[in-house]
Amino acid sequence: MGAFNTSLELSNTEEFCISCHEMESNVYEELKTTIHFTNRSGVRATCPDCHVPHKWTNKIARKMQASKEVWGKIFGTINTREKFLAHRKTLAEHEWDRLKANDSLECRNCHNFDYMDFTAQSTRAAQQHSTSLASGEKTCIDCHKGIAHQLPDMKGVEGW
Amino acid sequence: MKTIIKGLLIASIAFSGIAIHSVAQEISTLRNETKLDEQKTPNKIYQVNNSDIKQKRNYPMQPPLIPHTIRNYEVNLNTNKCMACHSRQRTEESQAPMVSVTHFMDRDGNFLAEISPRRYFCSQCHVTQQDTKPLVENTFIDMHTLMKAKTDPK
Numbered sequence: 001m002g003a004f005n006t007s008l009e010l011s012n013t014e015e016f017c018i019s020c021h022e023m024e025s026n027v028y029e030e031l032k033t034t035i036h037f038t039n040r041s042g043v044r045a046t047c048p049d050c051h052v053p054h055k056w057t058n059k060i061a062r063k064m065q066a067s068k069e070v071w072g073k074i075f076g077t078i079n080t081r082e083k084f085l086a087h088r089k090t091l092a093e094h095e096w097d098r099l100k101a102n103d104s105l106e107c108r109n110c111h112n113f114d115y116m117d118f119t120a121q122s123t124r125a126a127q128q129h130s131t132s133l134a135s136g137e138k139t140c141i142d143c144h145k146g147i148a149h150q151l152p153d154m155k156g157v158e159g160w
Numbered sequence: 161m162k163t164i165i166k167g168l169l170i171a172s173i174a175f176s177g178i179a180i181h182s183v184a185q186e187i188s189t190l191r192n193e194t195k196l197d198e199q200k201t202p203n204k205i206y207q208v209n210n211s212d213i214k215q216k217r218n219y220p221m222q223p224p225l226i227p228h229t230i231r232n233y234e235v236n237l238n239t240n241k242c243m244a245c246h247s248r249q250r251t252e253e254s255q256a257p258m259v260s261v262t263h264f265m266d267r268d269g270n271f272l273a274e275i276s277p278r279r280y281f282c283s284q285c286h287v288t289q290q291d292t293k294p295l296v297e298n299t300f301i302d303m304h305t306l307m308k309a310k311t312d313p314k
Contacts (some may be wrong), residue, residue, distance in 0.1 A: 034232055124228055146234060146241075147220060154239040158207035159250075 021129035022078045030149045043110075048147060051095070058081045083127035089152035096141055112138070174191055193291065206290040214257075218302050223285035230288060242282045243275065 018024040026089065028047075031037050035154040036045040099106065113133065118126040133139040142159060147149050194200040207224050208229045215225045233241040245254035263279040279285075 122210050122228065130254075145240075147232070151234055151239045153237075154244075159237065159253075160244050 014046035014048060017051075019123045022084055023047075023081065026081065027149050034148055036148050043150070049110065051105075059133065073122040085152075092145075092149075092152050099141040101137060107144075206292040209289040209291050226286050226288045228288075230283070235283070240280065240282075247275070253281060 020029045036050075038044075078087060113129075113142075116129060118130055121129065128143060132143075133140075143159075145154075145159075190203070191200050197263045208231075209227065212227055214227050217224055230242075235242060243259075244250055245256040246259050248258050250256070251258045252279075259275060259279070261271070263275045266272060266276050267278065
């Protein structure tokens with residue numbers, strides 16, 4: 001178990017995430033232009049902040065799921081930007097489903113709804129956060145897709 | 161004859177040279193008078209106005225200013241983030257104003273089912289406003305004010 005944990009910790013660093021070319025030259029490059037890379041507060045979100053749950057049980061579940069499913073199948077076959085883009089929608093949908101299922105757990109690790117000051121937010125934001133989000137009808141990822149990477153073809157996606 | 165033409169040519173080139181020179185001194189570009197091989201200290205980047213308060217339009221055909229930030233809103237082949245709030249189907253949830261009917265018209269005035277391709281790239285016409293002083297004075301007077309000035313008894 002100890003060894004398993006160690007290798008898991010290693011694979012939870014950003015360095016590990018972008019050690020393969022398809023991650024570095026696609027998603028990482030895109031992340032750099034967004035608010036989760038540079039912002040006025042200087043707080044940076046790294047790949048594992050959004051993609052690996054912090055709770056141990058979830059973590060393993062996610063890890064096993066990831067290695068078995070889509071990701072495992074797809075990576076290794078992607079070696080050009082075109083091939084990456086061809087698979088992007090499948091990969092994105094997988095992440096949306098996961099974040100929908102866990103009520104955007106990773107987002108909430110940094111953005112805690114209880115401490116959101118609506119009066120300090122823009123009118124557009126406060127309006128949505130105090131209604132659909134507060135009632136639990138919607139979760140972060142329902143309204144905030146594409147906050148860290150470029151979007152795939154959004155035809156048929158709910159809310160677009 | 162030939163020499164006259166030549167003379168004229170030379171004179172006009174010389175004159176245009178002077179003209180260009182004096183114009184170059186007047187025009188103030190983003191680079192101002194920075195030499196080509198020098199790097200200008202960048203201008204300050206101002207905050208985008210995010211007040212969510214709609215601005216007055218100066219004339220009926222003016223594309224309204226965007227009263228909110230649009231950082232990282234993608235408008236490309238895959239997606240149009242603006243339409244995720246401003247399309248007919250989305251306005252109830254987003255509470256954003258719907259793009260007006262002109263956005264559905266092709267150039268012959270026919271109405272299409274979706275927004276017209278010529279209105280797809282919103283920022284061709286709509287821009288945000290920065291929180292800064294105008295670079296040049298605005299002397300625009302709108303029609304309403306003009307008409308009022310005409311009809312008002314002095």
